Amino acid sequence: MSEEITLAAPKPLTPLQEFWFYFKQNKGAVVGLVYIIFVLLMALGADFVAPHLPSEQFRDSLLAPPVWMDGGSWQFILGTDDVGRDILSRLIYGARLSLLVGCLVVIISLILGITLGLIAGYVGGALDALIMRLVDIMLALPSLLLALVLVAIFGPSIVNASMALAFVALPHYIRLTRAATLSEVGRDYVVASRVAGAGKFRQMFINILPNCLAPLIVQASLGFSNAILDMAALGFLGMGAQPPTPEWGTMLADVLQYAQSAWWVVAFPGIAILLTVLAFNLMGDGLRDALDPKLKQ
Template sequence: MSIQDTHSKIIPAKPLTPLQEFRVYFCQNRGALVGAIFIAIMLLVAIFANILAPHGPAEQFRDALLHQPVWQEGGTWQFILGTDDVGRDILSRLMYGARLSLLVGCLVVVLSLFLGVVFGLMAGYFGGAVDAAIMRIVDIMLALPSLLLALVLVAIFGPSIWNASLALTFVALPHYIRLTRSAVLVESQRDYVIASRVAGASANRQMFINILPNCLAPLIVQASLGFSNAILDMAALGFLGMGAQPPTPEWGTMLSDVLQYAASAWWVVTFPGIVILLTVLAFNLVGDGLRDALDPKLKQ
């Protein structure tokens, strides 16, 4: 066989599309896959909680106060994870609590990401007095402990789930501003941005059309990690009585309501704590997988 015939039979590999390349690198991280599957399950549970939950979140069974889980002596399948101090089914409240916790996490991430991108773009692109004013405010916000700042804001506006969400949005804002600004400062020196500026592109086109799409990779990773932080901080505010108020089924509030029974009825604090732990861990694993898939330095 001639060399020409051999070369004619070699079929060049078809280049991967950006989506296919992302899927390949993301799927190589087994932890990220497990986290994504867990998050998908939690989303389904949250969406169909009214169908999957065996009881209502506020339904009380006065004859089954602090009822044991099904595998404990005296437990029944009516209350698989047991009941709390007023006879409410823990499994049902965890399912409905997933709806509230994921909604709060989504709200906090979307609002803080949107505002952080806008202010970060302005600071990085315009520079000068605009950059100095925005970044000094950010420095002041970062100088205060985030949870303490959220507690102060909730105490001012009143304890509720929505005030707590807005407080967490305000607390998470500096991280997105700094990340966006640093990415914009790098992209602003690229040749394509300079050429577009010479061609007469407006500031809005430069920021939102030319620069922003090339800054999304680190922002997506930060947003995935922001979900876990929002869920954890909301649980902390609920535990301190500054978040969702009883009888709202929220994971942190569930821990606070039954803390005095932790020694005599371990299940009332164990299962909400485990759900918070697994959800936060799942979002962190997904964030790690997104970093592996989107960071070009890790693909070399």
């Protein structure tokens, strides 16, 4: 008598497990995520991790080299700048400011972009045409130039620079949300909800929006890196954070004249910007792989 072998069906994955399964297949995205977590922890614990205060000056150690060079010391692992401030401490505190600005820019532009995109895609008509023509006008202008104009009007500061960057990032979220809304508005579940008497607000924010979040999450991760890079550019041009605020772009602008004689004062802030922006871009690729159903076939 032959024995019947029954194969147990595989246990279905939870949404979080499924996301991590596809995300971890992109090794670059995992590396980017690990680096972002490391920078976040350093930024949150800057008061305990940084060896010195960001504005503390050591007048007897001006332009001190990194520890591995002749004349370097463990007191200043990455050296000091032209007024004797520890570069490592300023980089750690600068990470806090850069991540805060990135969060502020992404949150503001995401909320406004989703709202206007949903209205344009769902309501349509003249309101849709008006919103999209304004978006086209904004996209016709170079984003950094537009941000510079806005900061010049309202005055150079970290808050005004963040508001300007959120404004120039707005068109991308509006267009992306509108396109996703147009692809969902004719589906059966939306039509059935409309027949059942659901109002426009419920249709847009309860029924349609959850199905549009995947591309918006990917765009937000990429927008985070753009915000950090643009804020560094504004700081370098003197229109962002003002000295002695420890911001990576401002750090570059303050010591540019020492680029040949003391390379470390320029190299380390530039490397911090490069690695952080690269990490967010790599993580964005991983989010796209994990959230896009077309790539899971």
